Amino acid sequence: MVLLHTQQTIKQSCTAAVWALDYCLTLEHEVRLFSKMGRWNITTVMFIVARYVPICLTTYRTAGVSLLLIMLAAEGLLLMRTLALWHDNRKIKRFLWASYLVMFRQFVVLMSDSMELEGLLPSPQSFVVQLRRLFSKAHVCPHQLRAI
Secondary structure, three states: OOHHHHHHHHHHHHHHHHHHHEEEEEEEEHHHHHHHOOOOOOOOOOOHHHHHHHHHHHHHHHHHHHHHHHHHHHHHHHHHHHHOOOOOOOOHHHHHHHHHHHHHHHHHHHHHHHHOOOOOOOHHHHHHHHHHHHHHOOOOOOOOHHHO
């Protein structure tokens, strides 16, 4: 099972690397070609859409994670500065950590709900079904797993 997961990860990584290399190698030629063209036709527009919209979609999907990391860094820095101003007071530290964790949890919940509504994440029902399948097989002996 682990080997299969590792092989799939390697295949996806290799595909992404070849895709990125192709973009890097041909971008200069494409810019020259499109800048020399006088008037664009439908073929040119279709090529640009097919070539560059997947990058936009990938960027859009990772925007939530990027926003989460930026928020963690900014709020963490603010937390450290506030603790320094209050000379590491225990009561203030507890209050700040509690509010920080509540806000972080709420942000993650809202972001996952938003991404689920936009179709970027699977619905929670499918996740629950996967967990049920996983836990229903968890009590099975290893020799029974081969039969599944």
